[in-house]
Amino acid sequence: MQSDENIIGNDKIPADLYPLINGLCTVGADLAKTIARGPLGQTLGGAVGENSDGDQQKALDVMADEAFAEALKSLGVRWYASEEQEEVVELDPNGRYALAIDPLDGSSNIDVNVSIGTIFSIFEANEGANESFLRPANEQIAAGYIIFGPQTGLMVTFGNGTLFYVLSPDSGKFELANDHVVVPKESTEYAINASNYRHWSKPVRAYIDDCIAGAEGIHGKNFNMRWVASLVAETHRILTRGGIFLYPTDSREGYGAGRLRMVYECAPMAFLVEQADGHATNEHDRILDQTAKELHARTPFVFGTPVKVDRLASYHDLPEKEVSALFGQRGLFRD
Ligand SMILES: O=P(O)(O)OC[C@H]1O[C@](O)(COP(=O)(O)O)[C@@H](O)[C@@H]1O
Numbered sequence: 119m120q121s122d123e124n125i126i127g128n129d130k131i132p133a134d135l136y137p138l139i140n141g142l143c144t145v146g147a148d149l150a151k152t153i154a155r156g157p158l159g160q161t162l163g164g165a166v167g168e169n170s171d172g173d174q175q176k177a178l179d180v181m182a183d184e185a186f187a188e189a190l191k192s193l194g195v196r197w198y199a200s201e202e203q204e205e206v207v208e209l210d211p212n213g214r215y216a217l218a219i220d221p222l223d224g225s226s227n228i229d230v231n232v233s234i235g236t237i238f239s240i241f242e243a244n245e246g247a248n249e250s251f252l253r254p255a256n257e258q259i260a261a262g263y264i265i266f267g268p269q270t271g272l273m274v275t276f277g278n279g280t281l282f283y284v285l286s287p288d289s290g291k292f293e294l295a296n297d298h299v300v301v302p303k304e305s306t307e308y309a310i311n312a313s314n315y316r317h318w319s320k321p322v323r324a325y326i327d328d329c330i331a332g333a334e335g336i337h338g339k340n341f342n343m344r345w346v347a348s349l350v351a352e353t354h355r356i357l358t359r360g361g362i363f364l365y366p367t368d369s370r371e372g373y374g375a376g377r378l379r380m381v382y383e384c385a386p387m388a389f390l391v392e393q394a395d396g397h398a399t400n401e402h403d404r405i406l407d408q409t410a411k412e413l414h415a416r417t418p419f420v421f422g423t424p425v426k427v428d429r430l431a432s433y434h435d436l437p438e439k440e441v442s443a444l445f446g447q448r449g450l451f452r453d
């Protein structure tokens with residue numbers, strides 16, 4: 119192994135993609151050090167501006183974006199599409215790949231030392247910048263995230279299962295920890311930002327009402343709610359413990375398609391989750407069959423344990439009077 123190789127267990131990674139994944143890991147390991155050093159408040163978590171989507175940008179959002187863009191110039195990336203940049207950037211005209219990235223996901227958690235991450239999605243580049251990303255999500259050739267938490271790790275798929283690597287503090291390298299990540303089939307956890315309850319559609323309210331009803335409801339068992347507000351951390355929990363995550367459409371202005379972005383948040387997470395035997399939808403239909411209409415387009419996003427994700431979709435098929443009825447009358451959905 120050459121000294122600039124940062125991944126142990128790299129025979130699981132397609133040779134053509136290895137330099138690129140290795141480069142992402144090199145930047146990830148550097149960012150992990152920057153985050154560990156802090157200070158997390160004003161220095162890394164301080165507001166520095168707004169991105170094209172109107173989201174507040176934190177110092178670490180910008181630092182991460184600049185670090186990835188710089189490193190990827192020499193790693194075969196032709197088109198670079200970032201949450202932090204309005205347009206696609208051409209890094210290397212001869213590059214083979216198009217890479218979409220959320221350089222720093224969960225930025226509202228930087229100052230409070232809660233897990234954050236980087237999400238990436240890779241396609242074969244097309245001639246056109248936007249065309250390279252505005253295509254069916256099932257054309258991704260790789261997707262993953264780096265999680266910066268108590269442990270730094272890489273979750274990645276190349277369409278042949280989902281792999282997890284841990285950054286070892288001893289070797290300084292990402293070491294293969296699980297070559298067959300599987301979403302557990304059973305779970306009593308759901309994740310949704312419950313403060314938006316009044317803005318949700320009836321089917322989503324009904325689904326969550328039934329979870330809250332617990333042992334006295336149609337499920338006949340109690341549930342726990344989790345909400346980290348870092349998509350990377352939520353995905354990591356679901357890939358570890360199962361359950362369901364929802365960021366649905368809601369009635370607030372600008373939230374008609376939820377909050378999360380298709381190209382660099384939902385598409386890569388959906389690829390990882392499906393490769394780990396989970397399901398991922400836009401509430402109704404499979405995310406991987408969808409095509410983003412614009413680079414920063416949003417989509418409702420529901421993913422996790424298959425039976426739960428499918429059940430949420432079926433609530434949308436209920437007649438209006440059924441959705442409004444008391445949970446106890448919906449015997450159809452009894453576990
Ligand atoms: O603040 P809310 O509405 O709960 O939304 C939280 C969601 O927003 C995000 O933080 C958006 O990602 P960014 O931090 O990259 O903008 C997700 O990680 C998370 O799931």
Ligand SMILES: [Mg+2]
Pocket residue numbers: 220222223224349383
């Ligand atoms: Mg994000």
Ligand SMILES: [Mg+2]
Pocket residue numbers: 179201220221222223224225
């Ligand atoms: Mg972000």
